[in-house]
Amino acid sequence: MESLKEKKVLISGASIAGLSTAYWMNRLGYKVTIVEIANEPRMGGTAVDIRGKTIDVVKRMGIFERLKSNALNLEMIEFKNADDETEKSIIIKTKEVEVPNDEIEIERTKLVSILLDDLKNDVEFIFNDSITALNERKDDIHVTFKNGSQHVFDLVIGCDGTHSGVRKIWFGDETKYTHFLEAYFSISIVNKSLVKKDTMQFYNVPGKAYMLNAYKNKTDIVFCFLSEKEIPYNYRDVEQQKKIILEQFVGQGWRTAELLEEVNHSTNFYFDKFCQIKMPSWTKGRVALVGDAAYCASPAAGMGGALAMEGAAVLADALQKHNGNFELAFQDYNKNLRPFIEEVQAEAELNVREKFIPRTEEAIRKRNEEGF
Ligand SMILES: Cc1cc2nc3c(=O)[nH]c(=O)nc-3n(C[C@H](O)[C@H](O)[C@H](O)COP(=O)(O)OP(=O)(O)OC[C@H]3O[C@@H](n4cnc5c(N)ncnc54)[C@H](O)[C@@H]3O)c2cc1C
Numbered sequence: 302m303e304s305l306k307e308k309k310v311l312i313s314g315a316s317i318a319g320l321s322t323a324y325w326m327n328r329l330g331y332k333v334t335i336v337e338i339a340n341e342p343r344m345g346g347t348a349v350d351i352r353g354k355t356i357d358v359v360k361r362m363g364i365f366e367r368l369k370s371n372a373l374n375l376e377m378i379e380f381k382n383a384d385d386e387t388e389k390s391i392i393i394k395t396k397e398v399e400v401p402n403d404e405i406e407i408e409r410t411k412l413v414s415i416l417l418d419d420l421k422n423d424v425e426f427i428f429n430d431s432i433t434a435l436n437e438r439k440d441d442i443h444v445t446f447k448n449g450s451q452h453v454f455d456l457v458i459g460c461d462g463t464h465s466g467v468r469k470i471w472f473g474d475e476t477k478y479t480h481f482l483e484a485y486f487s488i489s490i491v492n493k494s495l496v497k498k499d500t501m502q503f504y505n506v507p508g509k510a511y512m513l514n515a516y517k518n519k520t521d522i523v524f525c526f527l528s529e530k531e532i533p534y535n536y537r538d539v540e541q542q543k544k545i546i547l548e549q550f551v552g553q554g555w556r557t558a559e560l561l562e563e564v565n566h567s568t569n570f571y572f573d574k575f576c577q578i579k580m581p582s583w584t585k586g587r588v589a590l591v592g593d594a595a596y597c598a599s600p601a602a603g604m605g606g607a608l609a610m611e612g613a614a615v616l617a618d619a620l621q622k623h624n625g626n627f628e629l630a631f632q633d634y635n636k637n638l639r640p641f642i643e644e645v646q647a648e649a650e651l652n653v654r655e656k657f658i659p660r661t662e663e664a665i666r667k668r669n670e671e672g673f
Contacts, residue, residue: 318592318609319460320416325617333424346409349606383554465594482575489567495520542572584631602649
C-alpha cells in the first residue's frame with residue numbers, strides 16, 4: 302500500500318480497541334503513535350469473550366493460537382437459591398464435551414499482553430499524556446497534548462473508552478451519547494477460589510444480582526442492582542462506591558455477608574453504571590472512534606473486547622478498500638459495522654432486565670429454569 306506509507310495516525314488509548322487499531326494501521330503502512338493517559342497499559346478486569354465473527358478477526362491478526370492456548374476453561378454455570386442449593390446447572394465443558402473452536406474466554410490482562418507483544422517494536426507509545434485540542438486543516442490535523450507539545454497527523458482515532466476524551470473534544474459532551482440502562486455493577490477480583498474452579502455461579506433477589514466466576518486461583522465477585530434514577534457519586538472515591546454496594550446488599554441472604562467482607566477489603570474494586578454509547582456517526586472529518594468510545598454496549602453484552610477488535614478490523618478493511626481515502630472509508634465503517642452494533646446493544650439491554658437482574662421472584666424462577 303504505497304500511498305499509505307507516509308501517512309501518520311494518532312491513536313488515543315492503549316487498550317483492546319487502541320492496540321487492535323494500531324495493529325491494522327501498522328499493517329496498512331501507516332506510521333502509528335499511541336497516546337495513553339495512564340503510565341503503562343492498564344491491566345486487570347474480568348474475562349473477555351471472543352466468539353463468532355471476531356474469531357475470524359483474531360485469526361487474520363495471527364493471534365488465534367496464542368489466545369486459544371491461554372483461554373480459560375469454564376466448565377459449569379450454576380444458578381443458586383438462598384440455601385445455596387443449585388436450581389439449575391449448565392454444563393459448558395467436560396472431558397467428553399469440548400468447547401467449540403469458535404469460542405474463547407480469556408483474561409483481559411492476557412489479551413492486552415498478547416496484543417502488545419505483537420506491536421511494541423512497530424509503533425510509538427506515549428504514556429502519561431493525552432490529547433487536549435484538535436485542529437483540522439485541509440490536509441492534516443493538528444494535535445495538542447497535555448504536556449504542551451504539538452504534532453501533526455493525517456488521522457486521529459479515539460480508542461479511549463466509554464468516557465473518551467477524543468469524543469468529548471471532537472463530538473461533544475458525553476451526556477449527548479450515553480444511555481443509562483437503569484442498573485449499576487461492581488467488580489472485585491480476589492486471589493482465591495470462592496467457588497469450585499472453572500465454575501460461574503449466579504444468585505438473585507428481585508432487582509439485585511450476584512455473580513461469582515472462579516478460574517485459576519482467582520474469583521471475580523460481581524454485584525449488580527437496578528436503579529431507575531442515576532446515583533450521584535464521585536468517580537475517584539472508591540470508599541463511597543463501596544458504601545453504595547454495601548447499602549444495596551447488606552442484610553440479604555445467601556453468601557452476602559462473606560462477599561461484602563471480601564469487597565470491603567479488595568484492592569481492585571471497580572464500580573460503574575450499566576450504560577451504552579449511541580452516536581449517529583462514529584466519524585467526523587479526520588477523526589474516528591473505535592470500541593467503547595464509539596459504541597460501548599455495557600458489560601451486560603459480554604462483548605466489549607469483541608466489538609473493539611471487530612470495529613478495528615472493519616475500519617482497516619475500509620481504509621484498505623479505498624486506498625487510504627479516509628472520507629470514503631469512514632462512510633463504509635459507519636455503514637458496515639452499524640447493524641452488528643445495534644444487534645449487540647439491543648441484546649445487552651434485554652440481558653440487563655431479563656437475564657441478569659430480573660425484577661420479580663417469578664422472573665428469577667423463570668430465568669433459573671431457562672438459563673441464559
Ligand atoms: C483497567 C480496565 C479494566 C476493565 N475491566 C473490565 C471488566 O472487568 N469487565 C468489562 O466488561 N469491561 C472491562 N473493561 C472495559 C473493556 O476493556 C472494554 O469494554 C472493551 O474491551 C473495549 O475496549 P476499549 O479499548 O474500547 O476501551 P477500554 O478498555 O476502556 O480502554 C480505554 C483506554 O483508553 C485510556 N484512556 C482513557 N481516557 C484517555 C484519554 N483521555 N487519553 C488517552 N487514553 C485514555 C484508558 O486508560 C484505557 O487504556 C475494563 C477496562 C479497563 C481499562
